[in-house]
Amino acid sequence: MDTIIESLPMLWEGLKMTLYIFAIAIVLGFLIGLIMALLRLAPVKVLNWIAKIFVDAIRGTPFIVQLFFIYFGLNSFSWVSLDNVWAGIVTVAINAGAYFAEIIRAGIQSIDKGQTEAARSLGLNQSQNMRYIILPQAFRRMLPTITNQAIISLKDTSLLSIIGVADLTQRGRVIVSATFEPFTIYLALGVMYFIIIYLLSLLSSYLERRFVLR
Amino acid sequence: MSMIQVSNLKKSFGELEVIKDISTAVEPSEVVCVIGPSGSGKSTFLRCLNRLEEISGGHVYIDGADITDPKNNINVIRQKVGMVFQHFNLFPHMTVLENLTLAPVKLGKLKQEAAEKKALGLLDKVGLGAKAKAYPGELSGGQKQRVAIARALAMDPKVMLFDEPTSALDPEMVGDVLGVMKDLAKEGMTMIVVTHEMGFAAEVADRVLFIDGGYIVEENVPNELFGNPQHVRTKAFLSKVL
Ligand SMILES: Nc1ncnc2c1ncn2[C@@H]1O[C@H](COP(=O)(O)OP(=O)(O)O)[C@@H](O)[C@H]1O
Ligand SMILES: [Mg+2]
Numbered sequence: 001m002d003t004i005i006e007s008l009p010m011l012w013e014g015l016k017m018t019l020y021i022f023a024i025a026i027v028l029g030f031l032i033g034l035i036m037a038l039l040r041l042a043p044v045k046v047l048n049w050i051a052k053i054f055v056d057a058i059r060g061t062p063f064i065v066q067l068f069f070i071y072f073g074l075n076s077f078s079w080v081s082l083d084n085v086w087a088g089i090v091t092v093a094i095n096a097g098a099y100f101a102e103i104i105r106a107g108i109q110s111i112d113k114g115q116t117e118a119a120r121s122l123g124l125n126q127s128q129n130m131r132y133i134i135l136p137q138a139f140r141r142m143l144p145t146i147t148n149q150a151i152i153s154l155k156d157t158s159l160l161s162i163i164g165v166a167d168l169t170q171r172g173r174v175i176v177s178a179t180f181e182p183f184t185i186y187l188a189l190g191v192m193y194f195i196i197i198y199l200l201s202l203l204s205s206y207l208e209r210r211f212v213l214r
Numbered sequence: 215m216s217m218i219q220v221s222n223l224k225k226s227f228g229e230l231e232v233i234k235d236i237s238t239a240v241e242p243s244e245v246v247c248v249i250g251p252s253g254s255g256k257s258t259f260l261r262c263l264n265r266l267e268e269i270s271g272g273h274v275y276i277d278g279a280d281i282t283d284p285k286n287n288i289n290v291i292r293q294k295v296g297m298v299f300q301h302f303n304l305f306p307h308m309t310v311l312e313n314l315t316l317a318p319v320k321l322g323k324l325k326q327e328a329a330e331k332k333a334l335g336l337l338d339k340v341g342l343g344a345k346a347k348a349y350p351g352e353l354s355g356g357q358k359q360r361v362a363i364a365r366a367l368a369m370d371p372k373v374m375l376f377d378e379p380t381s382a383l384d385p386e387m388v389g390d391v392l393g394v395m396k397d398l399a400k401e402g403m404t405m406i407v408v409t410h411e412m413g414f415a416a417e418v419a420d421r422v423l424f425i426d427g428g429y430i431v432e433e434n435v436p437n438e439l440f441g442n443p444q445h446v447r448t449k450a451f452l453s454k455v456l
Contacts, residue, residue, distance in 0.1 A: 112303075114299060114301055114303035115303060115305065117266055117297075117299065117303060118297075118299065118303035118304075118305070118362075118365075119305075119317075120266065120289075120292065121264055121266060121292055121295070121296075121297035121366075122292065122293070122316075122317035122321075122365070122366070122369055123289045123290065123292040123293035123317060123321055123369065124289070124316075124317060124320065124321070125289050128320055132316060132320065133305055136307050137305075137306065137307050140307065
């Protein structure tokens with residue numbers, strides 16, 4: 001018990017880092033996903049292919065390989081200098097982006113064609129149709145799947161400890177190597193992750209109720 | 215000048231030639247009903263008029279503007295052409311009022327306040343003034359379709375296209391919707407109505423087109439077309455539906 005209380009300030013620092021990385025990466029990832037989904041559905045073959053290759057490449061490779069590729073691979077070029085935190089953020093963002101792209105694409109395609117026809121017949125152009133009619137409906141429908149992916153991405157951030165990012169997991173490892181109490185420390189770590197994820201899913205179901213399609 | 219002029223319209227989906235050669239003109243304030251067997255291309259014809267379908271040949275002019283001429287902005291032309299769909303296609307994430315105000319406001323036709331005022335007026339007109347704050351999901355089919363008509367009218371169109379507006383409705387709802395359409399016709403709206411409601415066509419239409427096999431097989435004033443059809447295919451069709 002004492003160990004936990006003594007290590008709380010350090011774990012708190014780690015938790016802040018984890019949330020910081022997660023917050024930036026999930027927003028970036030969502031933007032990447034949105035752009036890729038729109039490219040995938042654009043009436044231009046080349047754009048469809050670019051998006052498809054991106055999505056397939058990310059979904060077809062392990063997260064750790066992506067992380068090493070970005071942190072060690074890209075950093076081997078003299079004109080790239082990503083510290084481990086930013087390499088981590090970029091990896092999580094790109095990885096989440098590929099999955100978001102598929103979620104958003106499916107969400108857009110799930111909206112009845114009649115919606116677009118009604119919007120266009122009123123004189124709205126295609127981007128106004130997307131913005132006011134299709135995306136708002138698609139996002140409501142996608143919320144559970146988006147949350148799910150956000151939770152996966154949050155858990156992925158713990159892998160960044162491998163490249164030395166001082167996140168929650170890494171802080172835990174450091175404390176364990178000093179205190180030799182892996183059972184208590186990793187249990188505490190698990191509880192902390194669980195609480196964040198639980199809060200995330202609460203937020204999601206609140207939003208779902210709030211924006212339920214009538 | 216005709217409000218709508220169609221000359222030698224053709225429309226194929228791949229190999230399937232749905233509209234082979236249709237020419238007609240609709241004058242301002244004219245009400246034209248389109249009848250024909252299911253699958254004969256009535257919806258396709260209507261959807262070609264506002265370019266929801268790209269036409270394969272011929273020309274369509276709305277208020278004098280060639281809709282496929284790259285010089286004409288189709289989004290501007292569409293503002294003049296209201297469309298009402300069989301399945302309403304209301305925007306379910308918006309209130310009834312928002313359904314009506316979205317296009318006029320976003321397209322810069324009206325300021326929010328003016329658009330709301332106009333929308334409330336239109337809702338009163340279709341008998342749904344009390345439903346402004348409701349969501350489409352809370353309305354009956356007949357109410358939805360009247361909202362859809364009001365939504366199209368909110369853009370002040372010069373023409374209204376109706377694609378079987380009552381065929382998805384329970385019978386007891388049909389009358390209200392047809393009533394709204396009759397009022398519109400009386401006010402002088404130019405209308406093209408694809409319908410199976412022969413009674414409505416007989417009462418309201420200035421002219422009825424019978425479409426089959428990709429052509430206008432026969433067209434006439436309703437009395438003549440219903441009472442004295444000339445073509446065998448018209449006779450066969452009418453004998454089934456009358
Ligand atoms: N988007 C489409 N792609 C392929 N075929 C279509 C499409 N829309 C309509 N068709 C076909 O065109 C024909 C006419 O359809 P439609 O205009 O809906 O007929 P109607 O409204 O008279 O019942 C039908 O055979 C239908 O299957
Ligand atoms: Mg039809």
